[in-house]
Amino acid sequence: MENDSKSNYLSGILRPERRERRHLIDILQDIQAAEGYLSRAAMLEVSKFLDMPGSTVWGVATFYNQFRFTPPGRKPVKVCLGTACHLAGGQLVLEATARELAIEIGGTTEDREFSLERVACIGCCALAPVLTIGEEVHPRMTPPAVEEAFVNIKAAAPGAPGTESQP
């Protein structure tokens, strides 16, 4: 069942007109958009499709910051550390977020709810320092505000507080 849906979405991405090296990054972007990350299996499919060694696909994929190789959380948390955010205390916000979620940068919480990334500028420098949780932008963050944001999100989640939200 899972395999079926996987090959379905891949065949939608690996369309014949894209069978050219120049579409490699584009293809990888589409896979990540569909699956949330680049799995080994998907990259091997791409290597067959483009008729290039798997190591080449891996080499290109790992070069770029955009690609991740482990599944992200349902709500990816991104802390901006662009220049404006850095000067406004973004590092403290990042540390507070890591502490709050009890994971490291690049990690995912055990319940797969949150994953944590640092990003290089999400383009709202006027609101620095900024943190995004899922699609939501949280402006002018401080360590206490980070704590509050997560308390609110956890309180709003079904099954909260303190219980597993998903089986």
Added chain:
Amino acid sequence: MSFEQLFRQAVSRWESLYKGRNVHILVGTATCGRAAGAMAVLEAFRREIEGLGAAAAISEVGCMGLCSHEPLVTIIKPDEFAICYHNVTPQMVPRLVQGYVIGDDPCLDLALGTVTGGGHEPAVIPELERFNNEKRLLLRNSGYSSPLEIDHYLACNGYKALAKALTMEPGALIKEVERSGLRGRGGAGFPTSAKWRSCHSAKSNIKYVVCNADEGDPGAFMDRILLESDPHAVIEGMAVAGYAVGAKKGFVYIREEYPLAISRLQTALMQAEDKGLLGKNILRSDFNFDIEIVKGAGAFVSGEETAMMAAMEGKRSWPEHRPPYPATTGLWGKPTLVNNVKTLAYIPLIVNNGAEWFKGIGTKGSPGTALFALAGKLTNTGLAEVPMGTTLRTLVYDIGGGTRGNRQFKGVQIGGPSGGCLPEALLDTPVEFDSLTEAGAIMGSGGIIVMDEDNCMVDTAKFFIDFSQQESCGKCTPCRIGTFQMLDILQDITRGMGTLTGLNMLEEIAGDIKAGSLCGLGKMAPNPVLTTLRYYKEEYKAHIMEKRCPARVCKDLTAYYILPEKCERGCDHCVLACPAEAVFSDENGLKVVDQSKCTKCGSCELVCPVEYNAVIRLSPVSLVPENRRTRPETPSKEP
């Protein structure tokens, strides 16, 4: 349809909206507006207008560059003032609709000012002093015309330059660009016409035009705003460039992190094709040109043109030696013209108004305007477009409104990771390519970050080197290993383990990296360190000799201390906020920070009520009185 017909049709549509009998509401929905809540505001206006059955049109527009005032809404009312409202929330919408859209109350308490111009003139808010210092060429349509409607662009003389260019000889077109003196806005300031000419003379049936929209500098967002606010200007510039050099195919290489810019550009491309302004036989000529979007996958080095082309070919984004230059040997070995977003957006203006007009703006060596993203500790953050030659002081004070909260100005970082930090003494430097290079900074992409007394220059230099080190592609050794070593030394300094020999070593390595690196990323990476060393050496020395961070930023050199004479005792804010349980009460109920436990997150300082303001930062850490450093009677727990 002929261009005349397209134009007339667009004008009549545009006028019915902007000069018609109904109220027209403009909601700024570029990325920064959205981050501030513009979509909820837009939705609220739609609901309210629909609910009341009011006769009003709503358009989504781009960004006026006034980030700190977002979300912005402009209400254009026939025979009345057009009024711009700022920091609009959905809660304000019913009042604005009842008040100004339907009634006669202009709701002045919510207004930022009136909007004049728009259309053939740039839209400005005359009440804001900053507009006196600005000269809006690229931003002329931003925040006023809708980027989602090609007719809005057409009605404001859009695609006129393309129609005109198609009647000219490519050689004459290149000559016009040459006479205008336009220099590339990607950072280096290379004469645009030289690139055009060499691509034009290159012999090949296949040529490409690439628009470089890989704006990687963390703190610069001009290209994004331009593409989100006025995408057709860039498309038109590309088509003219394609015609001039003899290319039939264009690519826009744009960061994947700019989803809204990508989608607006996609919409614009489709509209241009529908109108016959892109595709085959453009405007009934024999010129064919189409444009494809290529999304970057996040690599700073991809902004370098040869690295960008490698990425477009589906490879690791590694730069190549130049020459050969892309203009003769570029994408897939074909002649390729690579120009920045802003450079291309000037082209329609130059073609329409002529080289002489363009030369009349700015300075002799750097004609035209400069578009800057102002960020950091400024009162007014956002975008500013000024004539070249405007001083940094005007940008920081007259447009930026000076530092926030009147903190002491410390420096301005210009040009991002490739640029430099300039002190107060150099604020009268005019911004243009040559004078900035002389001062040790670069024009760069146009990011300006203002720093105040609370920012540490060593930490800032470290931040940029850390960025360059992470983004170094690894192809050449000086950049890959050199930036790592520089970062190592800077880390030692910020941790109080630096030495004066380390400072000399920094300079030496910086020189080697500049001399030996393959591409601009490496060659420029040491600039933030070199300029801070040049203008803020005392601050480096304080870190090294006194173990003191004057801005009290570097964690290892700074301690949080609670002033006993200010602490209120009964209030437990700091105790509760501390994630490390480092704050405790002494025998008198006064709070003390246990330095051995403190993680220096700053929470206690933030939560201490302003009426007490008892938490301060001290540097060096030895300033904390000895009897108030650790919990005295704490039985030492097992680690």
